[in-house]
Amino acid sequence: MPISIKNCNTHNLKNLSLEIPFNKITCFSGPSGSGKSSLVFHTLANESKRRFLNSLPSSMNFFDRVPQSAEVESIEPVLPVWILPQNNPIVGSRLNLMDQLELTMDVAQLYFEPFSNLCPLHGAVLEDGGALFKENVKDLIENESDVLHFLIDRDIYSEKISGLPVRSYDQQDSKVREYVGEDQYWEIFRIKGSKVSGLEKKLSDFPFLKELSSVLYVQNQSSGDGKFIRLKDEDVCLECLDEGVKAPRSVDELIPFNGVGACTPCKGYGSVLEYSKGKMVKYPSLSIEDGAISVLSYSKFSTYFPVFLKELKRAKISTKKPFSEVEDGVWPILLEGKGAFPGVLEMLSWLEEKRYKRSVRIYLRGLQVEKRCSSCDGTRVSPIASRYDSLREQLPTYGEILKYTIEELLLELHDLTVKGKSVILNRALAKLELAVEMGLGQYRLSAKLKELETNEYQKSLLVRYLSYKGSGSLFVLDEPSLGLNLEEQKVLVKYLKKLSSGNTIVLVDHSKFVQSKSDLVVEMGPGAGHMGGEISYIGKFKKSKAKSFDLETPPKAKGKVSLKGVTFGDFKIKKVEIPRGTISTVSSYLESFSKKVMSDVVANDLYLKHFDEKLNYDTDYTVKSYNKYEEFDDIIVYKTNVDRASGRSTVGTMLGLSPHVRKYFANLPVSKNLGLKDGHFSPNSELGKCSICEGKGIRQIDMQFMEDVSFPCDECDGKKLNKFYANLSDGRITVHEAYNTPLGELFESLPTTPKIRRILEFLKMMNLDYLTLDRTLPSLSGGERLRVKFLNTLQKNIENSLLIFTSLSYGLSEVELVKVRELMIGLCGKGNTIILIDNHPIFKDFDVIDIELTD
Ligand SMILES: [Zn+2]
Ligand SMILES: [Zn+2]
Ligand SMILES: [Zn+2]
Known part of the structure; x- marks a missing residue:
């Protein structure tokens, strides 16, 4: 029985019907914008998700509001669906790779022993805390008639007990005496030596003693002997007692997501925010008078600037020399303040x-x-x-293990046997093995998810999905082979086959290899937009004749920019030589290493030497010498991940097209009559945005067991703008429609400028003219996003700069790549130098920057 999709008209689809075989791999392909995503994601995946949610009990009736975005007559049957989108979401800053692979709990449980009688910190045998206390007390008794005084710290006493005690403990004389308020220990009760068997009952009158694991002072009245004894009910480790720590006894204490287990200073984030000198003084080559100290130009601080100058003069520090020459004397005054200047830290x-x-x-x-x-x-x-050390004979401490890379953890766990934990162990091992096979081995378990690039993020999510053990689900994966080399693609296929033995798999993938291993291939097309929306081929994979392209060759390099004596972490690199004025790819022993060297070392260092400011990377490297770096006007690094700053940017704002549309509507006679400004048509402006959803257009429900569900804001119907402004029309289209019309079409009817026409030309060349102004950058696929950023460069007319691209070939067909190649060669014509961290074969004739390690 197949999954049957009937009469689908979502977006550009043309009344399409199709059957997808159960428990097989079906692979979709076709040019960008041909309708693959409309069919696979917007229809099959989203509708399955929506219908599945709607089939849940009606008590969860908020799902009724999940909109029906797909236009489809029927999809039968509906399976629970898992989606691997190509865009990485903006993830919380707490999550790391270990969480993503669902290893956090497994490793914690490996270390956690619920019924052990050993201290997990010291390995000492645990003792009965109650009995221990009694033993200690008994040691003080010489005769049955002796009287024992029990005293506690006066702070605890005053908080927990009303009234004053009869006696207290005079530490100077080491004697229990008539109550004196200044004494540190106050008596709570006393018993006779003969009554020591009733001690337990006496203590239970004061339950807080056990809760607080209080230290009691116990003294024998006749002998004067006394000692401090800690009262604990549960099993205790003597060493822990000595050190004043509480032996960890629950798995919660090993998990960073809650109060007990989390590191306090960073609240379980693993990182902290610190004020940075480099950010306070952005221009150290300028003098202080010329504004070297950027923090003091903040409007609220600027009144202190003259006060600060006065204090510097008083301290005989020049305000006219470059900041970097006088900084040693300036920093203390700047930070801590002096005289009338309060100091930046206080401010x-x-x-x-x-x-x-x-x-x-x-x-x-x-x-x-x-x-x-x-x-x-x-x-x-x-x-x-x-310090948790329960596996002490076999593994390092829990804290040490958490610092490992995936590969190191795999090696450690490989030969491990822990009684009763083989299920956890095998599950973790299977995942680690897969992660290593997929090329994630050298990543640290603690690597933050938000710092991963799209392909690394995707790989990690793939590992999680491919190690899924259940059956009867539908997996919908967008370009799972992106960023995988052939070996890794073989691993992908191997695991997909395994997964498909009980689950149905639908892929969108351009890789010929993945297509050839799929059970069914569906090609959408023939073109993009209204030229697509149909199935142009369905059946077994057919080997198409390799097309040959006439590839233009990039210009010859004009000299080299070189960095020598580079160290990066534990690595020593002989030299890095960048051919100028042409395009180069990078080769090193690992792709991810090339990327890191290029972005974290080369770009960072050039930028620092050039602008006296680091790019965003706080990395540990040194460069002994360099030459000719000054020949670049600017250094720009393009990455596929979504940075926070672009979280709300749209295609329209990124390419500078939205302002044009806003201006157009604000200039209509009807707007002028109403006194409307450009801002009234912008969801980012207080004037125009819908006040309920704050211009987001959606509201979100956090679904713990599945992905979040979002539905359009009821106030503005998802239009982001105040309803009235959104529906304002020029007689043909409304503002809202303008934001949602494919760009190619939109500007056929709106007035254009030469600049807009040039952008449109590029959009068409790169097969992106189906995008709309309103598409947010995070909603784009990694490839689309990178191409939009690339277009942004083209239209900005960047010259004589160094441009570093990561994974530019993402999601592009060969035809599209040929165009990208031409555009890049065009950029070289303007004196730019391009570094590609991308091993697509279409770039194989470019210069190569070899990153060679020295021992
Ligand atoms: Zn201990
Ligand atoms: Zn911490
Ligand atoms: Zn709204």
């Missing part, structure tokens, strides 16, 4: 109190850098969890 702490203001938060964040937390070294767990 920032005033601001901290105004964090509730968005603008203040943004400003403060701009002065901070994210640093690995030094208390937990990025492991996110508390110091006690970190």
Whole structure:
């Protein structure tokens, strides 16, 4: 029985019907915009998700509001669906690779022993805390007639007990005496030596003693002997008692997501935000008078600037020399203040109190850098969890393990046997093996998800899906082979086959290899937009004749920019030579290593030498010497991940097309009559945005067991704008429609400028003219996003700069890549130098930058 889709008209689909075989792999392909995503994601995946949710009990009736976005007569049967989207969501800053692979709990449970009688920190045999206390007390008794005084710290006494005691403990004389308020220990009760068997009952009158594991002072009245004894009910480790730590006894204490297990200084994030000197003084080559100290140009601080100058003069520090020449004397005054100048640290702490203001938060964040937390070294767990050592004979401590790479963890766990834990162990091993096979081996378990690039993020999600053990589900995967080399693609196919033995798999994938291994191939087309929307081929994979392209060759290099004596982490690199004025690819022993060297070292260092400011990378490297870096006007790094800043950007804002449309509507006679401005047509402006959804157009429900569900805002129907403005029309289309018309079509009817026409030309060349102004950058696939960023460069007329692209070939067909090649060669014509971190064969005739390690 297949999944049957009937009469589908979503987006550009033309009344399409199709059957997808059960428990097989079906692969869709076709040019961008041909309708693959409309069919596979917007129809099959989303409708399955929606219908599945709607089949849940009606008590969860908010799902009724999940909109029917797909236009389809029927999909039968509906399976629970897992979706691997190509865009990586903006993920919380707490999550790391270990969480993504669902290993966090497994590793914690490996270390956690619920019924062990050994201390997980010290390995000492645990003793009965209650019995131990009694033993200690008994040691003090010489005769049955002796009287024992029990005293506790006066702070606890005053908090927990009303009234004053009869006696207290005079530490100077080491004697229990008539109550004196200043004494540190106050008596709570006393018993006779003969009554020591009733001690348990006496203690139970004071339940807080056990809760607080209090230290009691016990003294024998006749002998004067006394000692401090800690009262604990549960099993205790003597060493833990000595150290004043509580032996961890629950798996929660090993998990960084809650109060008990999390490292306190970083709240379980593994990193902390710190004020950075480099961000306070952005222009150290300028003099102080010329504005070297950027933090003092903030409007709220600027009144202190003259005061600061006066203090510097008083301290005989030049304000006319470059900051970098006088900085040693300036920093203490700048930070701590002097005389009438309060110091930046204090000024920032005033601001901290105004964090509730968005603008203040943004400003403060701009002065901070994210640093690995030094208390937990990025492991996110508390110091006690970190010392957890229950597998002491076989593994390092829990904290050490959390610092491992995936490969290192695999090696450690490989020969491990832990009684009663083979299920957890095997599950973790299977996942680790797959992750290594997929090329994630050298990544740290603690690598933050938000720092991964699209393909790394995708790989990690793939590992999670491919190690799924259930059956009867539908998996819908977008371009799973992206960023995988042939070996990794073989692994992908191997696991997909395994998964398809009980689950139905639908892929969109351009890889000929993946297509050839799929059970059914569906080709959409023939063109994009209204030229597509049909099935142009369905059946077994057919080997098409390899097309040959006439490839233009890039210009010859004009000299080299070189960096020598580079060290990066533990690596030593002989030299990095960048051919100028042409395009180069990078080769090193690992693709991810090339990427890191290029972005974190080369770009960072060139940028620093050039602008006295680092790019965003806080990395540990040195460069002994370099030459000719000054020949670049600018250094730009393009990445596929979604950065926070672009979270709400749209295609329209990125390409500078939205302002044009807003202006057009604001200039209509009807708008002028109403006094409307450009802002009334912008969802980012207070004037125009829908006040209910704040211009987002959607509201979201957090679904713990599945992906989040979002539905359009009821107030504006998802239009983001105030209803009235959204529906304002020029007689042909409304503002809202303009934002949602494919760009190619939209500007056929709106007035254009030469600049807009040039952008449109590029959009067509790169097969992107089906995008709309309103598409957000995170909603684009990695490839689309990169091409939009690339277009942004083209239209900005960038010259004589160094451009570094990661994975430019993402999601592009060969025909599209040929065009991208031409555009890049065009950029070289303007004196630009391009570095591609991308091993697509279509780039194989370019120069190569060899990153050679020295020993
Ligand atoms: Zn212990
Ligand atoms: Zn920490
Ligand atoms: Zn709204």
